[in-house]
Ligand SMILES: Nc1nc2c(ncn2[C@@H]2O[C@H](COP(=O)(O)OP(=O)(O)O)[C@@H](O)[C@H]2O)c(=O)[nH]1
């Protein structure tokens with residue numbers, strides 16, 4: 001039979017823990033296809049919560065199904081969960097762990113529903129207050145309601161991930177698979193506090209695990225105090241923003257644009273150099289100016305080719321043997337982009353004249369229809385380049 005361990009972190013929960021344990025065990029009695037345990041992680045609470053747990057452990061009703069882990073030092077909510085998960089999975093050989101509060105904010109009668117989802121193949125199940133059937137207490141102050149609702153909206157918006165409605169809830173079931181993948185990345189210093197909840201979920205999501213939500217109604221605690229403070233909002237927000245910046249910096253399109261920008265700079269600088277170096281001549285259609293322009297474009301193309309290969313498409317790197325042919329192709333696609341810009345400019349010229357088209361944006365900075373054609377040309381050129389790189393030059397290798 002598979003085993004599930006409900007981890008309950010406690011800090012000064014002497015008035016709650018007794019009732020919580022007994023209510024959770026009542027629910028355990030109805031679960032037939034899972035072996036159910038509780039693990040309490042107490043950070044040596046000043047109110048001696050752990051003493052109560054030790055007494056409960058002597059109760060025959062709970063037999064060997066109630067475990068206690070005592071930390072000498074207060075390690076925050078994340079610290080308690082990380083230590084608790086390590087014990088549950090490694091020592092108690094759990095297949096699934098639950099995150100569960102000691103203050104009965106989480107309705108224990110939902111535990112079997114979490115297990116049903118896991119039985120159906122979900123890898124992480126979230127209790128959610130913000131889907132139909134879920135909710136927060138009516139009597140929460142305006143402040144707290146707004147904070148929780150807006151908080152979740154901000155997280156969803158910044159991470160641009162709307163598939164999850166409750167990022168901050170603390171009622172969850174996590175399979176060993178998810179734990180094995182995420183745990184090594186959860187460093188205790190960064191995730192000691194409540195940011196643990198957001199961080200753990202975000203990493204699980206990034207790794208592509210199957211995550212679902214089931215609704216529950218959050219109930220306010222009757223005894224004791226919430227340990228959540230303003231620190232939490234600051235830490236959580238700074239975590240999400242850092243995460244988002246990391247995601248953008250790692251994005252292929254961002255790298256592609258940076259490389260293109262560097263290429264343009266290189267072209268402008270080398271154009272000046274070549275113009276100074278190449279003597280004036282006029283041979284058929286080719287002048288010194290045209291040759292210098294051509295050389296500077298070629299240097300920029302070479303720079304784009306190399307930088308895109310080692311950075312933007314590092315995961316699809318071209319080998320040295322393929323390089324000559326690929327570089328030739330790269331030149332053709334680059335010519336394609338220049339062609340697109342010329343075509344757009346020609347269309348523009350029909351209406352405005354090429355001279356006006358090229359000089360107005362540069363000399364007068366007036367935004368007119370001519371400028372618009374230049375911008376459209378550049379955007380289409382970029383679009384073509386990115387498409388061609390993906391489709392031809394750095395084609396995704398087919399998995400066998
Ligand atoms: N072991 C441990 N448990 C903690 C710590 N901080 C909070 N908890 C427990 O984590 C659960 C959630 O905390 P709570 O203050 O109720 O947060 P809230 O429900 O968001 O207001 C409760 O069971 C707390 O006793 C901590 O530093 N160490």
Ligand SMILES: [Mg+2]
Pocket residue numbers: 101103105221226
């Ligand atoms: Mg609580």
